[in-house]
Each structure stands twice: as C-alpha cells, then as structure tokens.
Amino acid sequence: GAVVSQHPSWVICKSGTSVKIECRSLDFQATTMFWYRQFPKQSLMLMATSNEGSKATYEQGVEKDKFLINHASLTLSTLTVTSAHPEDSSFYICSAGGGREETQYFGPGTRLLVL
C-alpha cells in the first residue's frame, strides 16, 4: 500500500516558537493532502485541506495565520504551527489521497508538546 511519512515524529518546544511538520507521500503523488488533529482519546478533527500549488482550505474555527500550510510539490506538504502555545499541544496527523478510489493513507503522526 501507499506510504506516508511525517517528520518529526515528536517535538517539544517553548511557548512562542514556531514548529514545522513535514508530510511526504513516498511512493505516489498526492495533489491533495489533509491535516488532522487528534486530542487524547478523541477522534481526528480535520484542520485543513492542502492543495498542491494553491492555498489550503481551512475548516471553520482553524486559524490560517497560526497553522500555515504549504504544499509545494506533489509529494510534500508542511504544517507550521506559528507562535505555539501550550494549548496547541496535540497529535497532528497528515493524510494523502491517492489513486482513482481516493483512499486516504495516513502518516504516523507528530506529537507536539509546547511548554
């Protein structure tokens, strides 16, 4: 099956700093990637849809200036959490759509802890 990687797998940062998370589709091209956030023992909540070569589409309630998304190529999307605060601590998961059937393949996630 298709493989999606994320880097880093976990990060600890100080409040006020910015953190960049990379999402790569390793063996297929993805014109669309998705960023989710998962709180402990809860489901995945869609944050935004990342479109290659165009602006991301954010879900209601997600601050686009805080969560910057760039989809510069067909295999890479980045999520930058700007001026991170403790409430941004969470598990961030990306997925990439692939193939005719539009199945999404998920990355392993990035655990962010903001101190």
Add this chain to the structure above:
Amino acid sequence: AQSVSQHNHHVILSEAASLELGCNYSYGGTVNLFWYVQYPGQHLQLLLKYFSGDPLVKGIKGFEAEFIKSKFSFNLRKPSVQWSDTAEYFCAVKGTGRRALTFGSGTRLQVQP
C-alpha cells in the same frame, strides 16, 4: 454536512468472541465508507472500504463490514476476535464532492486473553 456516529465507545471482549461495532452516518448523497484501526502507539491503518458494488466488503485480518443504505449504516464485524485486535477503531465517511474524511468518535476495543 456529513456526520458519523459510533455508538460503542468502549467494548471489552474475551478472545474468540464475535465483534460488531456500529457505525451510522448522515449525508444526503452518495458516500464512500471506511473503517480504520489504530493500534496502540501506531498510526491509522485502513481496514476496509466501500465505494460501490457488493455491500458486504471484506478487509484485512478477518474483518468485514456491511453497508446497509436504508439504515445509513456500515457496521464492522469479525467472527472471532484475538488479543491482537485490541485497538481503537474509527469509522469514516466521505461524501462525493467532498475530499476530506469525516471520522466517528472511535471505539476502543479491548480483547482479554
């Protein structure tokens, strides 16, 4: 808007017991349906999916799900669970015309040896 309901939040079974996890969705049009599993400390993996055709779909590891259009349901089943099936199970739906998935709240399955 589309939504997904998983009514069983936490299920505890003994090994060899049969499993059925409920999933109901709300959407006015054609949908694609998925079940994902998240083992402890691991990422989401696709168990099975339904796009069209036979409403009874078989997935990996002996899991199957049945799409019942009239009931807006896509329940997951396994005739005999194993301890290694202990995980979180998520039902997800994607309506045609929408690219992202909407997930249910998840069901935590605990299989006791």
